[in-house]
Amino acid sequence: MTDEFVVTPYKVSGEVDYEVLIERFGTKRIDEQLLARLAKYGPLHPMLRRQIFYSHRDLDWVLDEYDKGNRFSLYTGRGPSGPIHLGHMMPWAFAKYLQDTFKAKLWFQLTDDEKFMFYDQLTLEETKRWGYENALDIIALGFDPKLTRLFLDTEYIKTMYPTAIKAAKRINFSTIRAVFGFDNQNNVGSIFFTSIQTVPCFLESMEQKRKVPCLIPCGIDQDPHFRITRDIAEGMGYYKPALLHAKLMPSLQGANKMSTSSGNETTIFTVDDRKTVKKKIGNAFTGGRVSVEEQKKLGGDPDVCSVHQYNTYFFEPDDKKLAKLYDDCRAGRIMCGECKNLLFEKVWAFLEEHQRKRAKAKDVLEDFFVRD
Ligand code: TRP
Numbered sequence: 001m002t003d004e005f006v007v008t009p010y011k012v013s014g015e016v017d018y019e020v021l022i023e024r025f026g027t028k029r030i031d032e033q034l035l036a037r038l039a040k041y042g043p044l045h046p047m048l049r050r051q052i053f054y055s056h057r058d059l060d061w062v063l064d065e066y067d068k069g070n071r072f073s074l075y076t077g078r079g080p081s082g083p084i085h086l087g088h089m090m091p092w093a094f095a096k097y098l099q100d101t102f103k104a105k106l107w108f109q110l111t112d113d114e115k116f117m118f119y120d121q122l123t124l125e126e127t128k129r130w131g132y133e134n135a136l137d138i139i140a141l142g143f144d145p146k147l148t149r150l151f152l153d154t155e156y157i158k159t160m161y162p163t164a165i166k167a168a169k170r171i172n173f174s175t176i177r178a179v180f181g182f183d184n185q186n187n188v189g190s191i192f193f194t195s196i197q198t199v200p201c202f203l204e205s206m207e208q209k210r211k212v213p214c215l216i217p218c219g220i221d222q223d224p225h226f227r228i229t230r231d232i233a234e235g236m237g238y239y240k241p242a243l244l245h246a247k248l249m250p251s252l253q254g255a256n257k258m259s260t261s262s263g264n265e266t267t268i269f270t271v272d273d274r275k276t277v278k279k280k281i282g283n284a285f286t287g288g289r290v291s292v293e294e295q296k297k298l299g300g301d302p303d304v305c306s307v308h309q310y311n312t313y314f315f316e317p318d319d320k321k322l323a324k325l326y327d328d329c330r331a332g333r334i335m336c337g338e339c340k341n342l343l344f345e346k347v348w349a350f351l352e353e354h355q356r357k358r359a360k361a362k363d364v365l366e367d368f369f370v371r372d
Contacts, residue, residue, distance in 0.1 A: 021220060025224075053245065057243040074214070110134065251306065252266040270358065274352075281344045287308070
């Protein structure tokens with residue numbers, strides 16, 4: 001049963017078993033030893049403590065290099081197909097923590113080309129427009145403009161193209177077909193695209209004209225692209241990129257991952273107003289019982305509750321408070337309504353602040369973008 005789920009950059013279905021995924025993808029768990037090592041560089045991020053970022057490739061190597069004085073660059077990205085929701089922001093907030101902790105340069109790719117090629121209904125003008133729209137959310141998270149390069153693929157292609165075709169020459173169609181589950185109906189642009197997503201792994205090396213290690217924090221669904229990149233990197237004269245993988249943020253429906261396509265009633269967008277957010281959280285799936293009496297007697301089930309998941313992933317960074325919420329739920333001391341209200345206050349406090357910063361980001365957009 002557990003083997004029936006699918007995770008690729010283009011399809012997530014079934015109930016994802018993240019332990020099985022580590023074996024399937026051949027990645028490594030971030031174990032206690034690695035966590036202890038990470039804690040030496042600064043306070044451990046809650047997403048590490050709680051195993052939201054739970055898997056990696058070569059993180060130990062990247063830290064070895066860092067300790068020797070060979071600093072790494074960071075790389076992450078966004079496929080601009082629509083508005084940003086809270087699930088998108090999670091790995092980016094983590095990227096910001098990495099930037100701050102390691103004073104690392106971040107390359108942030110906006111794949112307007114990818115979303116144009118993969119979504120029939122989107123024009124290139126639209127994905128570009130979403131790219132600029134999404135950039136505001138990214139900048140609002142507080143990245144350092146001196147250490148951050150943001151770019152749309154179609155506006156940075158002169159720099160990237162020579163490296164993209166060097167990558168493309170080393171990737172077979174049969175590999176792409178097997179890794180992504182493509183068939184003869186996929187357009188040729190989508191078959192080529194991994195070559196483009198590969199390039200930012202090497203942008204810092206290209207700029208500095210020497211091999212620079214690269215660390216990619218991302219949702220584990222993106223790993224297939226970078227598995228391919230890692231197979232060809234050394235042959236191209238670069239280091240293999242290292243990765244840090246996050247579990248996918250659940251939706252308020254309690255389903256697999258918060259998604260723009262699964263309907264707007266349960267997805268919280270960064271531009272939603274107070275009333276909308278309140279309503280969406282009010283409708284969230286919980287582990288509550290059929291009646292208050294029963295819940296007081298038997299307790300709720302936080303393990304299946306999307307409100308508890310939200311607290312765990314993002315909104316309750318205090319471990320003690322989180323544990324208390326969990327225990328109070330199990331013991332029937334807190335009801336779902338109250339718990340939802342508590343979550344709403346935290347989500348709204350975050351969003352109100354975010355919306356303020358997002359509005360200001362318009363003035364500094366040009367400090368972040370590179371074009372060629
Ligand atoms: N392909 C990703 C998406 O659809 C966007 C992306 C590009 C990305 N480069 C990345 C994500 C690097 C994580 C890391 O969302």
